[in-house]
Amino acid sequence: MRNVPDSLDPTVVAEIDARLAGVQAAHGVAVPWAIESGSRAWGFPSPDSDYDCRFVYVRQPDAYLSLWPERDVIETPLDAVFDVNGWDLGKAVRLAVNGNATVGEWLRSPIVYSGDEGFRDRALALLAAVADRGRIGRHHLHVALRQQERQTTLKRFFYVLRPATTLRWLREHPDSALPPMDLPTLVQETSVPTRVRDAVTDLIEVKAVTRELGTGSAPDVLERFVADELDRAAAFDDLPPRGPSDEARARADDFFRGELARLTR
Template sequence: MRAIPDSLDAVVVAEIDRRLESVAAEHGVRVPWAIESGSRAWGFPSPDSDYDCRFLFVGPRERYLTLWPGRDVIETPLDDVFDVNGWDLPKALTLIARGNATAVEWLRSPIVYGGDTAFRRDLLTYAAAVVERSAIARHYLHVARRQQKGAQTLKRFFYVLRPAAALRWLADHPDDALPPMDLPTLLSETTVPDEIRGAAAELITLKSVTRELGSGKAPTVLRRFAARELERAGAFESMAPEKNPGEVRERADEVFRRIVG
């Protein structure tokens, strides 16, 4: 599977492909899933946005049959353009079990550098079975609250707006715990009024042609929407887990053994 929009720089994409091939060769692992994260995948890039490639890797069985396991993260050199790093399969599975929304987002990115669809389907099925809606909601709630601290800029507001949209998506989909990753899709799959979608689309267009959005205020309709959703999501703070921890661990082990074995 590969999904690369024309808006991505072909030279940069080629270098990301090269780095992924190098990771597999140098570390003796396979990379069944590699995607773009960050503002490009979230649906609101700036002209100077860097590339945030994230990947999941799987080693041979011997990698996991040792008393001294290696690092569960592989990183490549970081610079102004490239931010390419990934997680070992056990790390991803355990984080998903704990309700880490970032790990789930990687499986739902609209930009895919390379991916095994069966691997993705396996992990999404696992995530749907074990993830606590309340844990996912708290993740987005806390992300938004952190971004509300400090100097407020239009750029930072996007990091409040997307979590707010994810929380609205969860409210509108009471039987699902895996929101889409990008802001336009989140809004399109919710019951928000058209004025909110329109205001968000205008702000995204502005960001796409402006290197620095500055410290101006976001549109009132969007600020009110975000505040309302964050206030409503406060109810998730006190929600108790619904999943059986033992069953979650068994499910994680089952997926891990099937993929590695």
């Protein structure tokens, strides 16, 4: 599957496609999932936003039997436009089972360069079965708090606003631990007040045409919204820490072995 909006620069997209093909050829890996992350996929790009392609890859089975395993990350040259790198499937699954929310976000990215829809659906089913809402909530809470400490520009406020809205989504969807990746969908799927919804839309529209938003403050209505959501989500820090269950580990092993067999036939 592929879902690349017309708003993306076709020349840049072609280079990303070329890099992904080069990774597969140079490293002998399969890439079942390659998406855009960062502000473009999060729903609030600027005219000068770079491209953050992320992918999941699988090596040949023998590579996982070596006493000297290869790195579980593949990177391509980083520059002002391109940030293209990926994780080995084993790394991605281990992190996801241990509460890292990044893999779930990648699987729900609205921008897909190339993807095996069956792989995505099976991976989402795994995460739905093993994801720990407490760890996912704690992840987003601490992302927001770290970004809040670093916030020096209105542009960076979005990096607090998105996880705060994700925490709202988790509170309103108590049976799910897999929130949408992009801010507009998060807002749409939550009962945020109309004034908050309108302020988010207005700020996204300004960012879309402005290279630098400057050091001004966010609208008061959004500052209050963020503060309230982070205060409500503080309870995630009170949950007792726990590792993945034996059942979750077994499910993860089964998923990994199954995908390794499918992708390396």
